[in-house]
Amino acid sequence: MATCDVCGEEVNMPYNCGSCGGTYCSAHRLPENHSCPGLEQWNDPDAVFDSGFDDSVDAGGSSGGLRSKVGLDTGPGGPLAYFRGNFAYLFLGLSVVVFGLQFLVAPLFGAPPGSPAWYDIFTLSTANPEFVWTWFVSIFAHGGITHLLFNAIALYFFGPIVERQVGSRKFAALFLVSGIAAGLGQVGLALFTGEAARVLGASGAIMAIMGVLSMTAPDLKVLLFFVIPMSVRTLTILFAGFSIFMVAANTTGSGLLSGVAHFAHLVGLFIGLWYGNRIKGRVGRGPQQLNLGPGRGGPGGPGGPGRRP
Structure with missing residues (x-):
């Protein structure tokens, strides 16, 4: 049994929207019946009808755009179309490449x-x-295989949900901006306290993703x-509380320095909570359970995003 995100009706065979990830009854399964944020992208050449890399549609049929400039087919089915809807997996792949x-x-x-x-190169x-x-x-x-593994797991399962909610371009901006801000925040705190610090890892960006989900899909079960079962909101609160405690302990010189950039986590989380609060009225509550069973999840093929629970 599942509950419709609009009317609250319990249904045996719910519909999962491929755009916003919400769960709906038969009466609200169509995008226009649950105010799906994907509706706003139908007239956006960077969304449904375009790969997200080509701006030639805006030129009124002219030859402008990335396709004409570099000679690449960026339309659906083209060599760059795969990245549309799959930026979470692209960033995960980049992390593996950089690790190598x-x-x-x-x-x-x-x-x-x-x-x-x-x-100097990597931190x-x-x-x-x-x-x-x-x-x-x-x-x-x-910093190591364990560091990469934990971040990769979080990005693999949670990243696509947020990307589906906001679109690939905004997801990429969220990931990069929060990651940069988290790193600079940690370095800035170290400079303020007169300490030396080196920062690396996607944890700040991952916490931004968790912050968004805490606002848009707070009851998502993980x-x-x-x-240990809990909601994504509870998980985020526990992680934030631990990071606050560690920042306070490290700042007061209590001997709990662990080499983990906890302040960077908090910066990323703050950005995610701020952004999630801005968009939560437009994306709905999102999925209520993270289904990791076979046949669900994974990247989509060229020209479109994959299915998500």
Whole structure:
């Protein structure tokens, strides 16, 4: 049994909207009957009818746009169409690629992990905050396989839900802006307290995603450590409370320094909560359960997003 997100009716065979992810009865299954945010994209050439990379439609049929400039087919079915609706997976793939560059490629060129050159390339630090490329690279770099694995799991399962709610372009902006702001926030705090710090990892951006979901789908059921059931809102509150405690302990010199950028987590979470509060009235409550069973989830094919629970 499931409950319709509009009228609250309990239905045995609910409809899951492929755009906003909500659960609806037969009377509200059509996008126009549940005020689906996807309706706003029907006249947007960057959404339904375009890959998100081509602005030629805006040119009134002219030859402008990325397709004419670089000679690539960016329409549905083209080589770039796969990325439409799949930016969460694109960012996950970038994290894996950068991880390989960190630990396999960089050492071959005289920059082994832990060396000054390695830090200058892959981490945002108090020593060189003006290295603008590290603002971006550090989001996709990670300190080890466990660090990458936990962030990858969160991005794989939660990222596509938010991307489906807001669209790929806004999701990409949320991910990158929150990731950069989180890193700069951690470095700024370290500079303020007179400490040295190096920041890397997508945790700040992941917390922004969790913050959005806490506002748009607060009752989404998840399993902490794949065992303990709770809502995504409860999980976010627990994580935020722990981060606040650790920031306070580290700032007061209580000996609880753990090498984890907890303040970066809070910056990302704040951005996510702020943005989620802005859009929650337009995207509905979203899915109420994260179904990790076979046949659900995974990236979509060229020209369209995959299905999500």
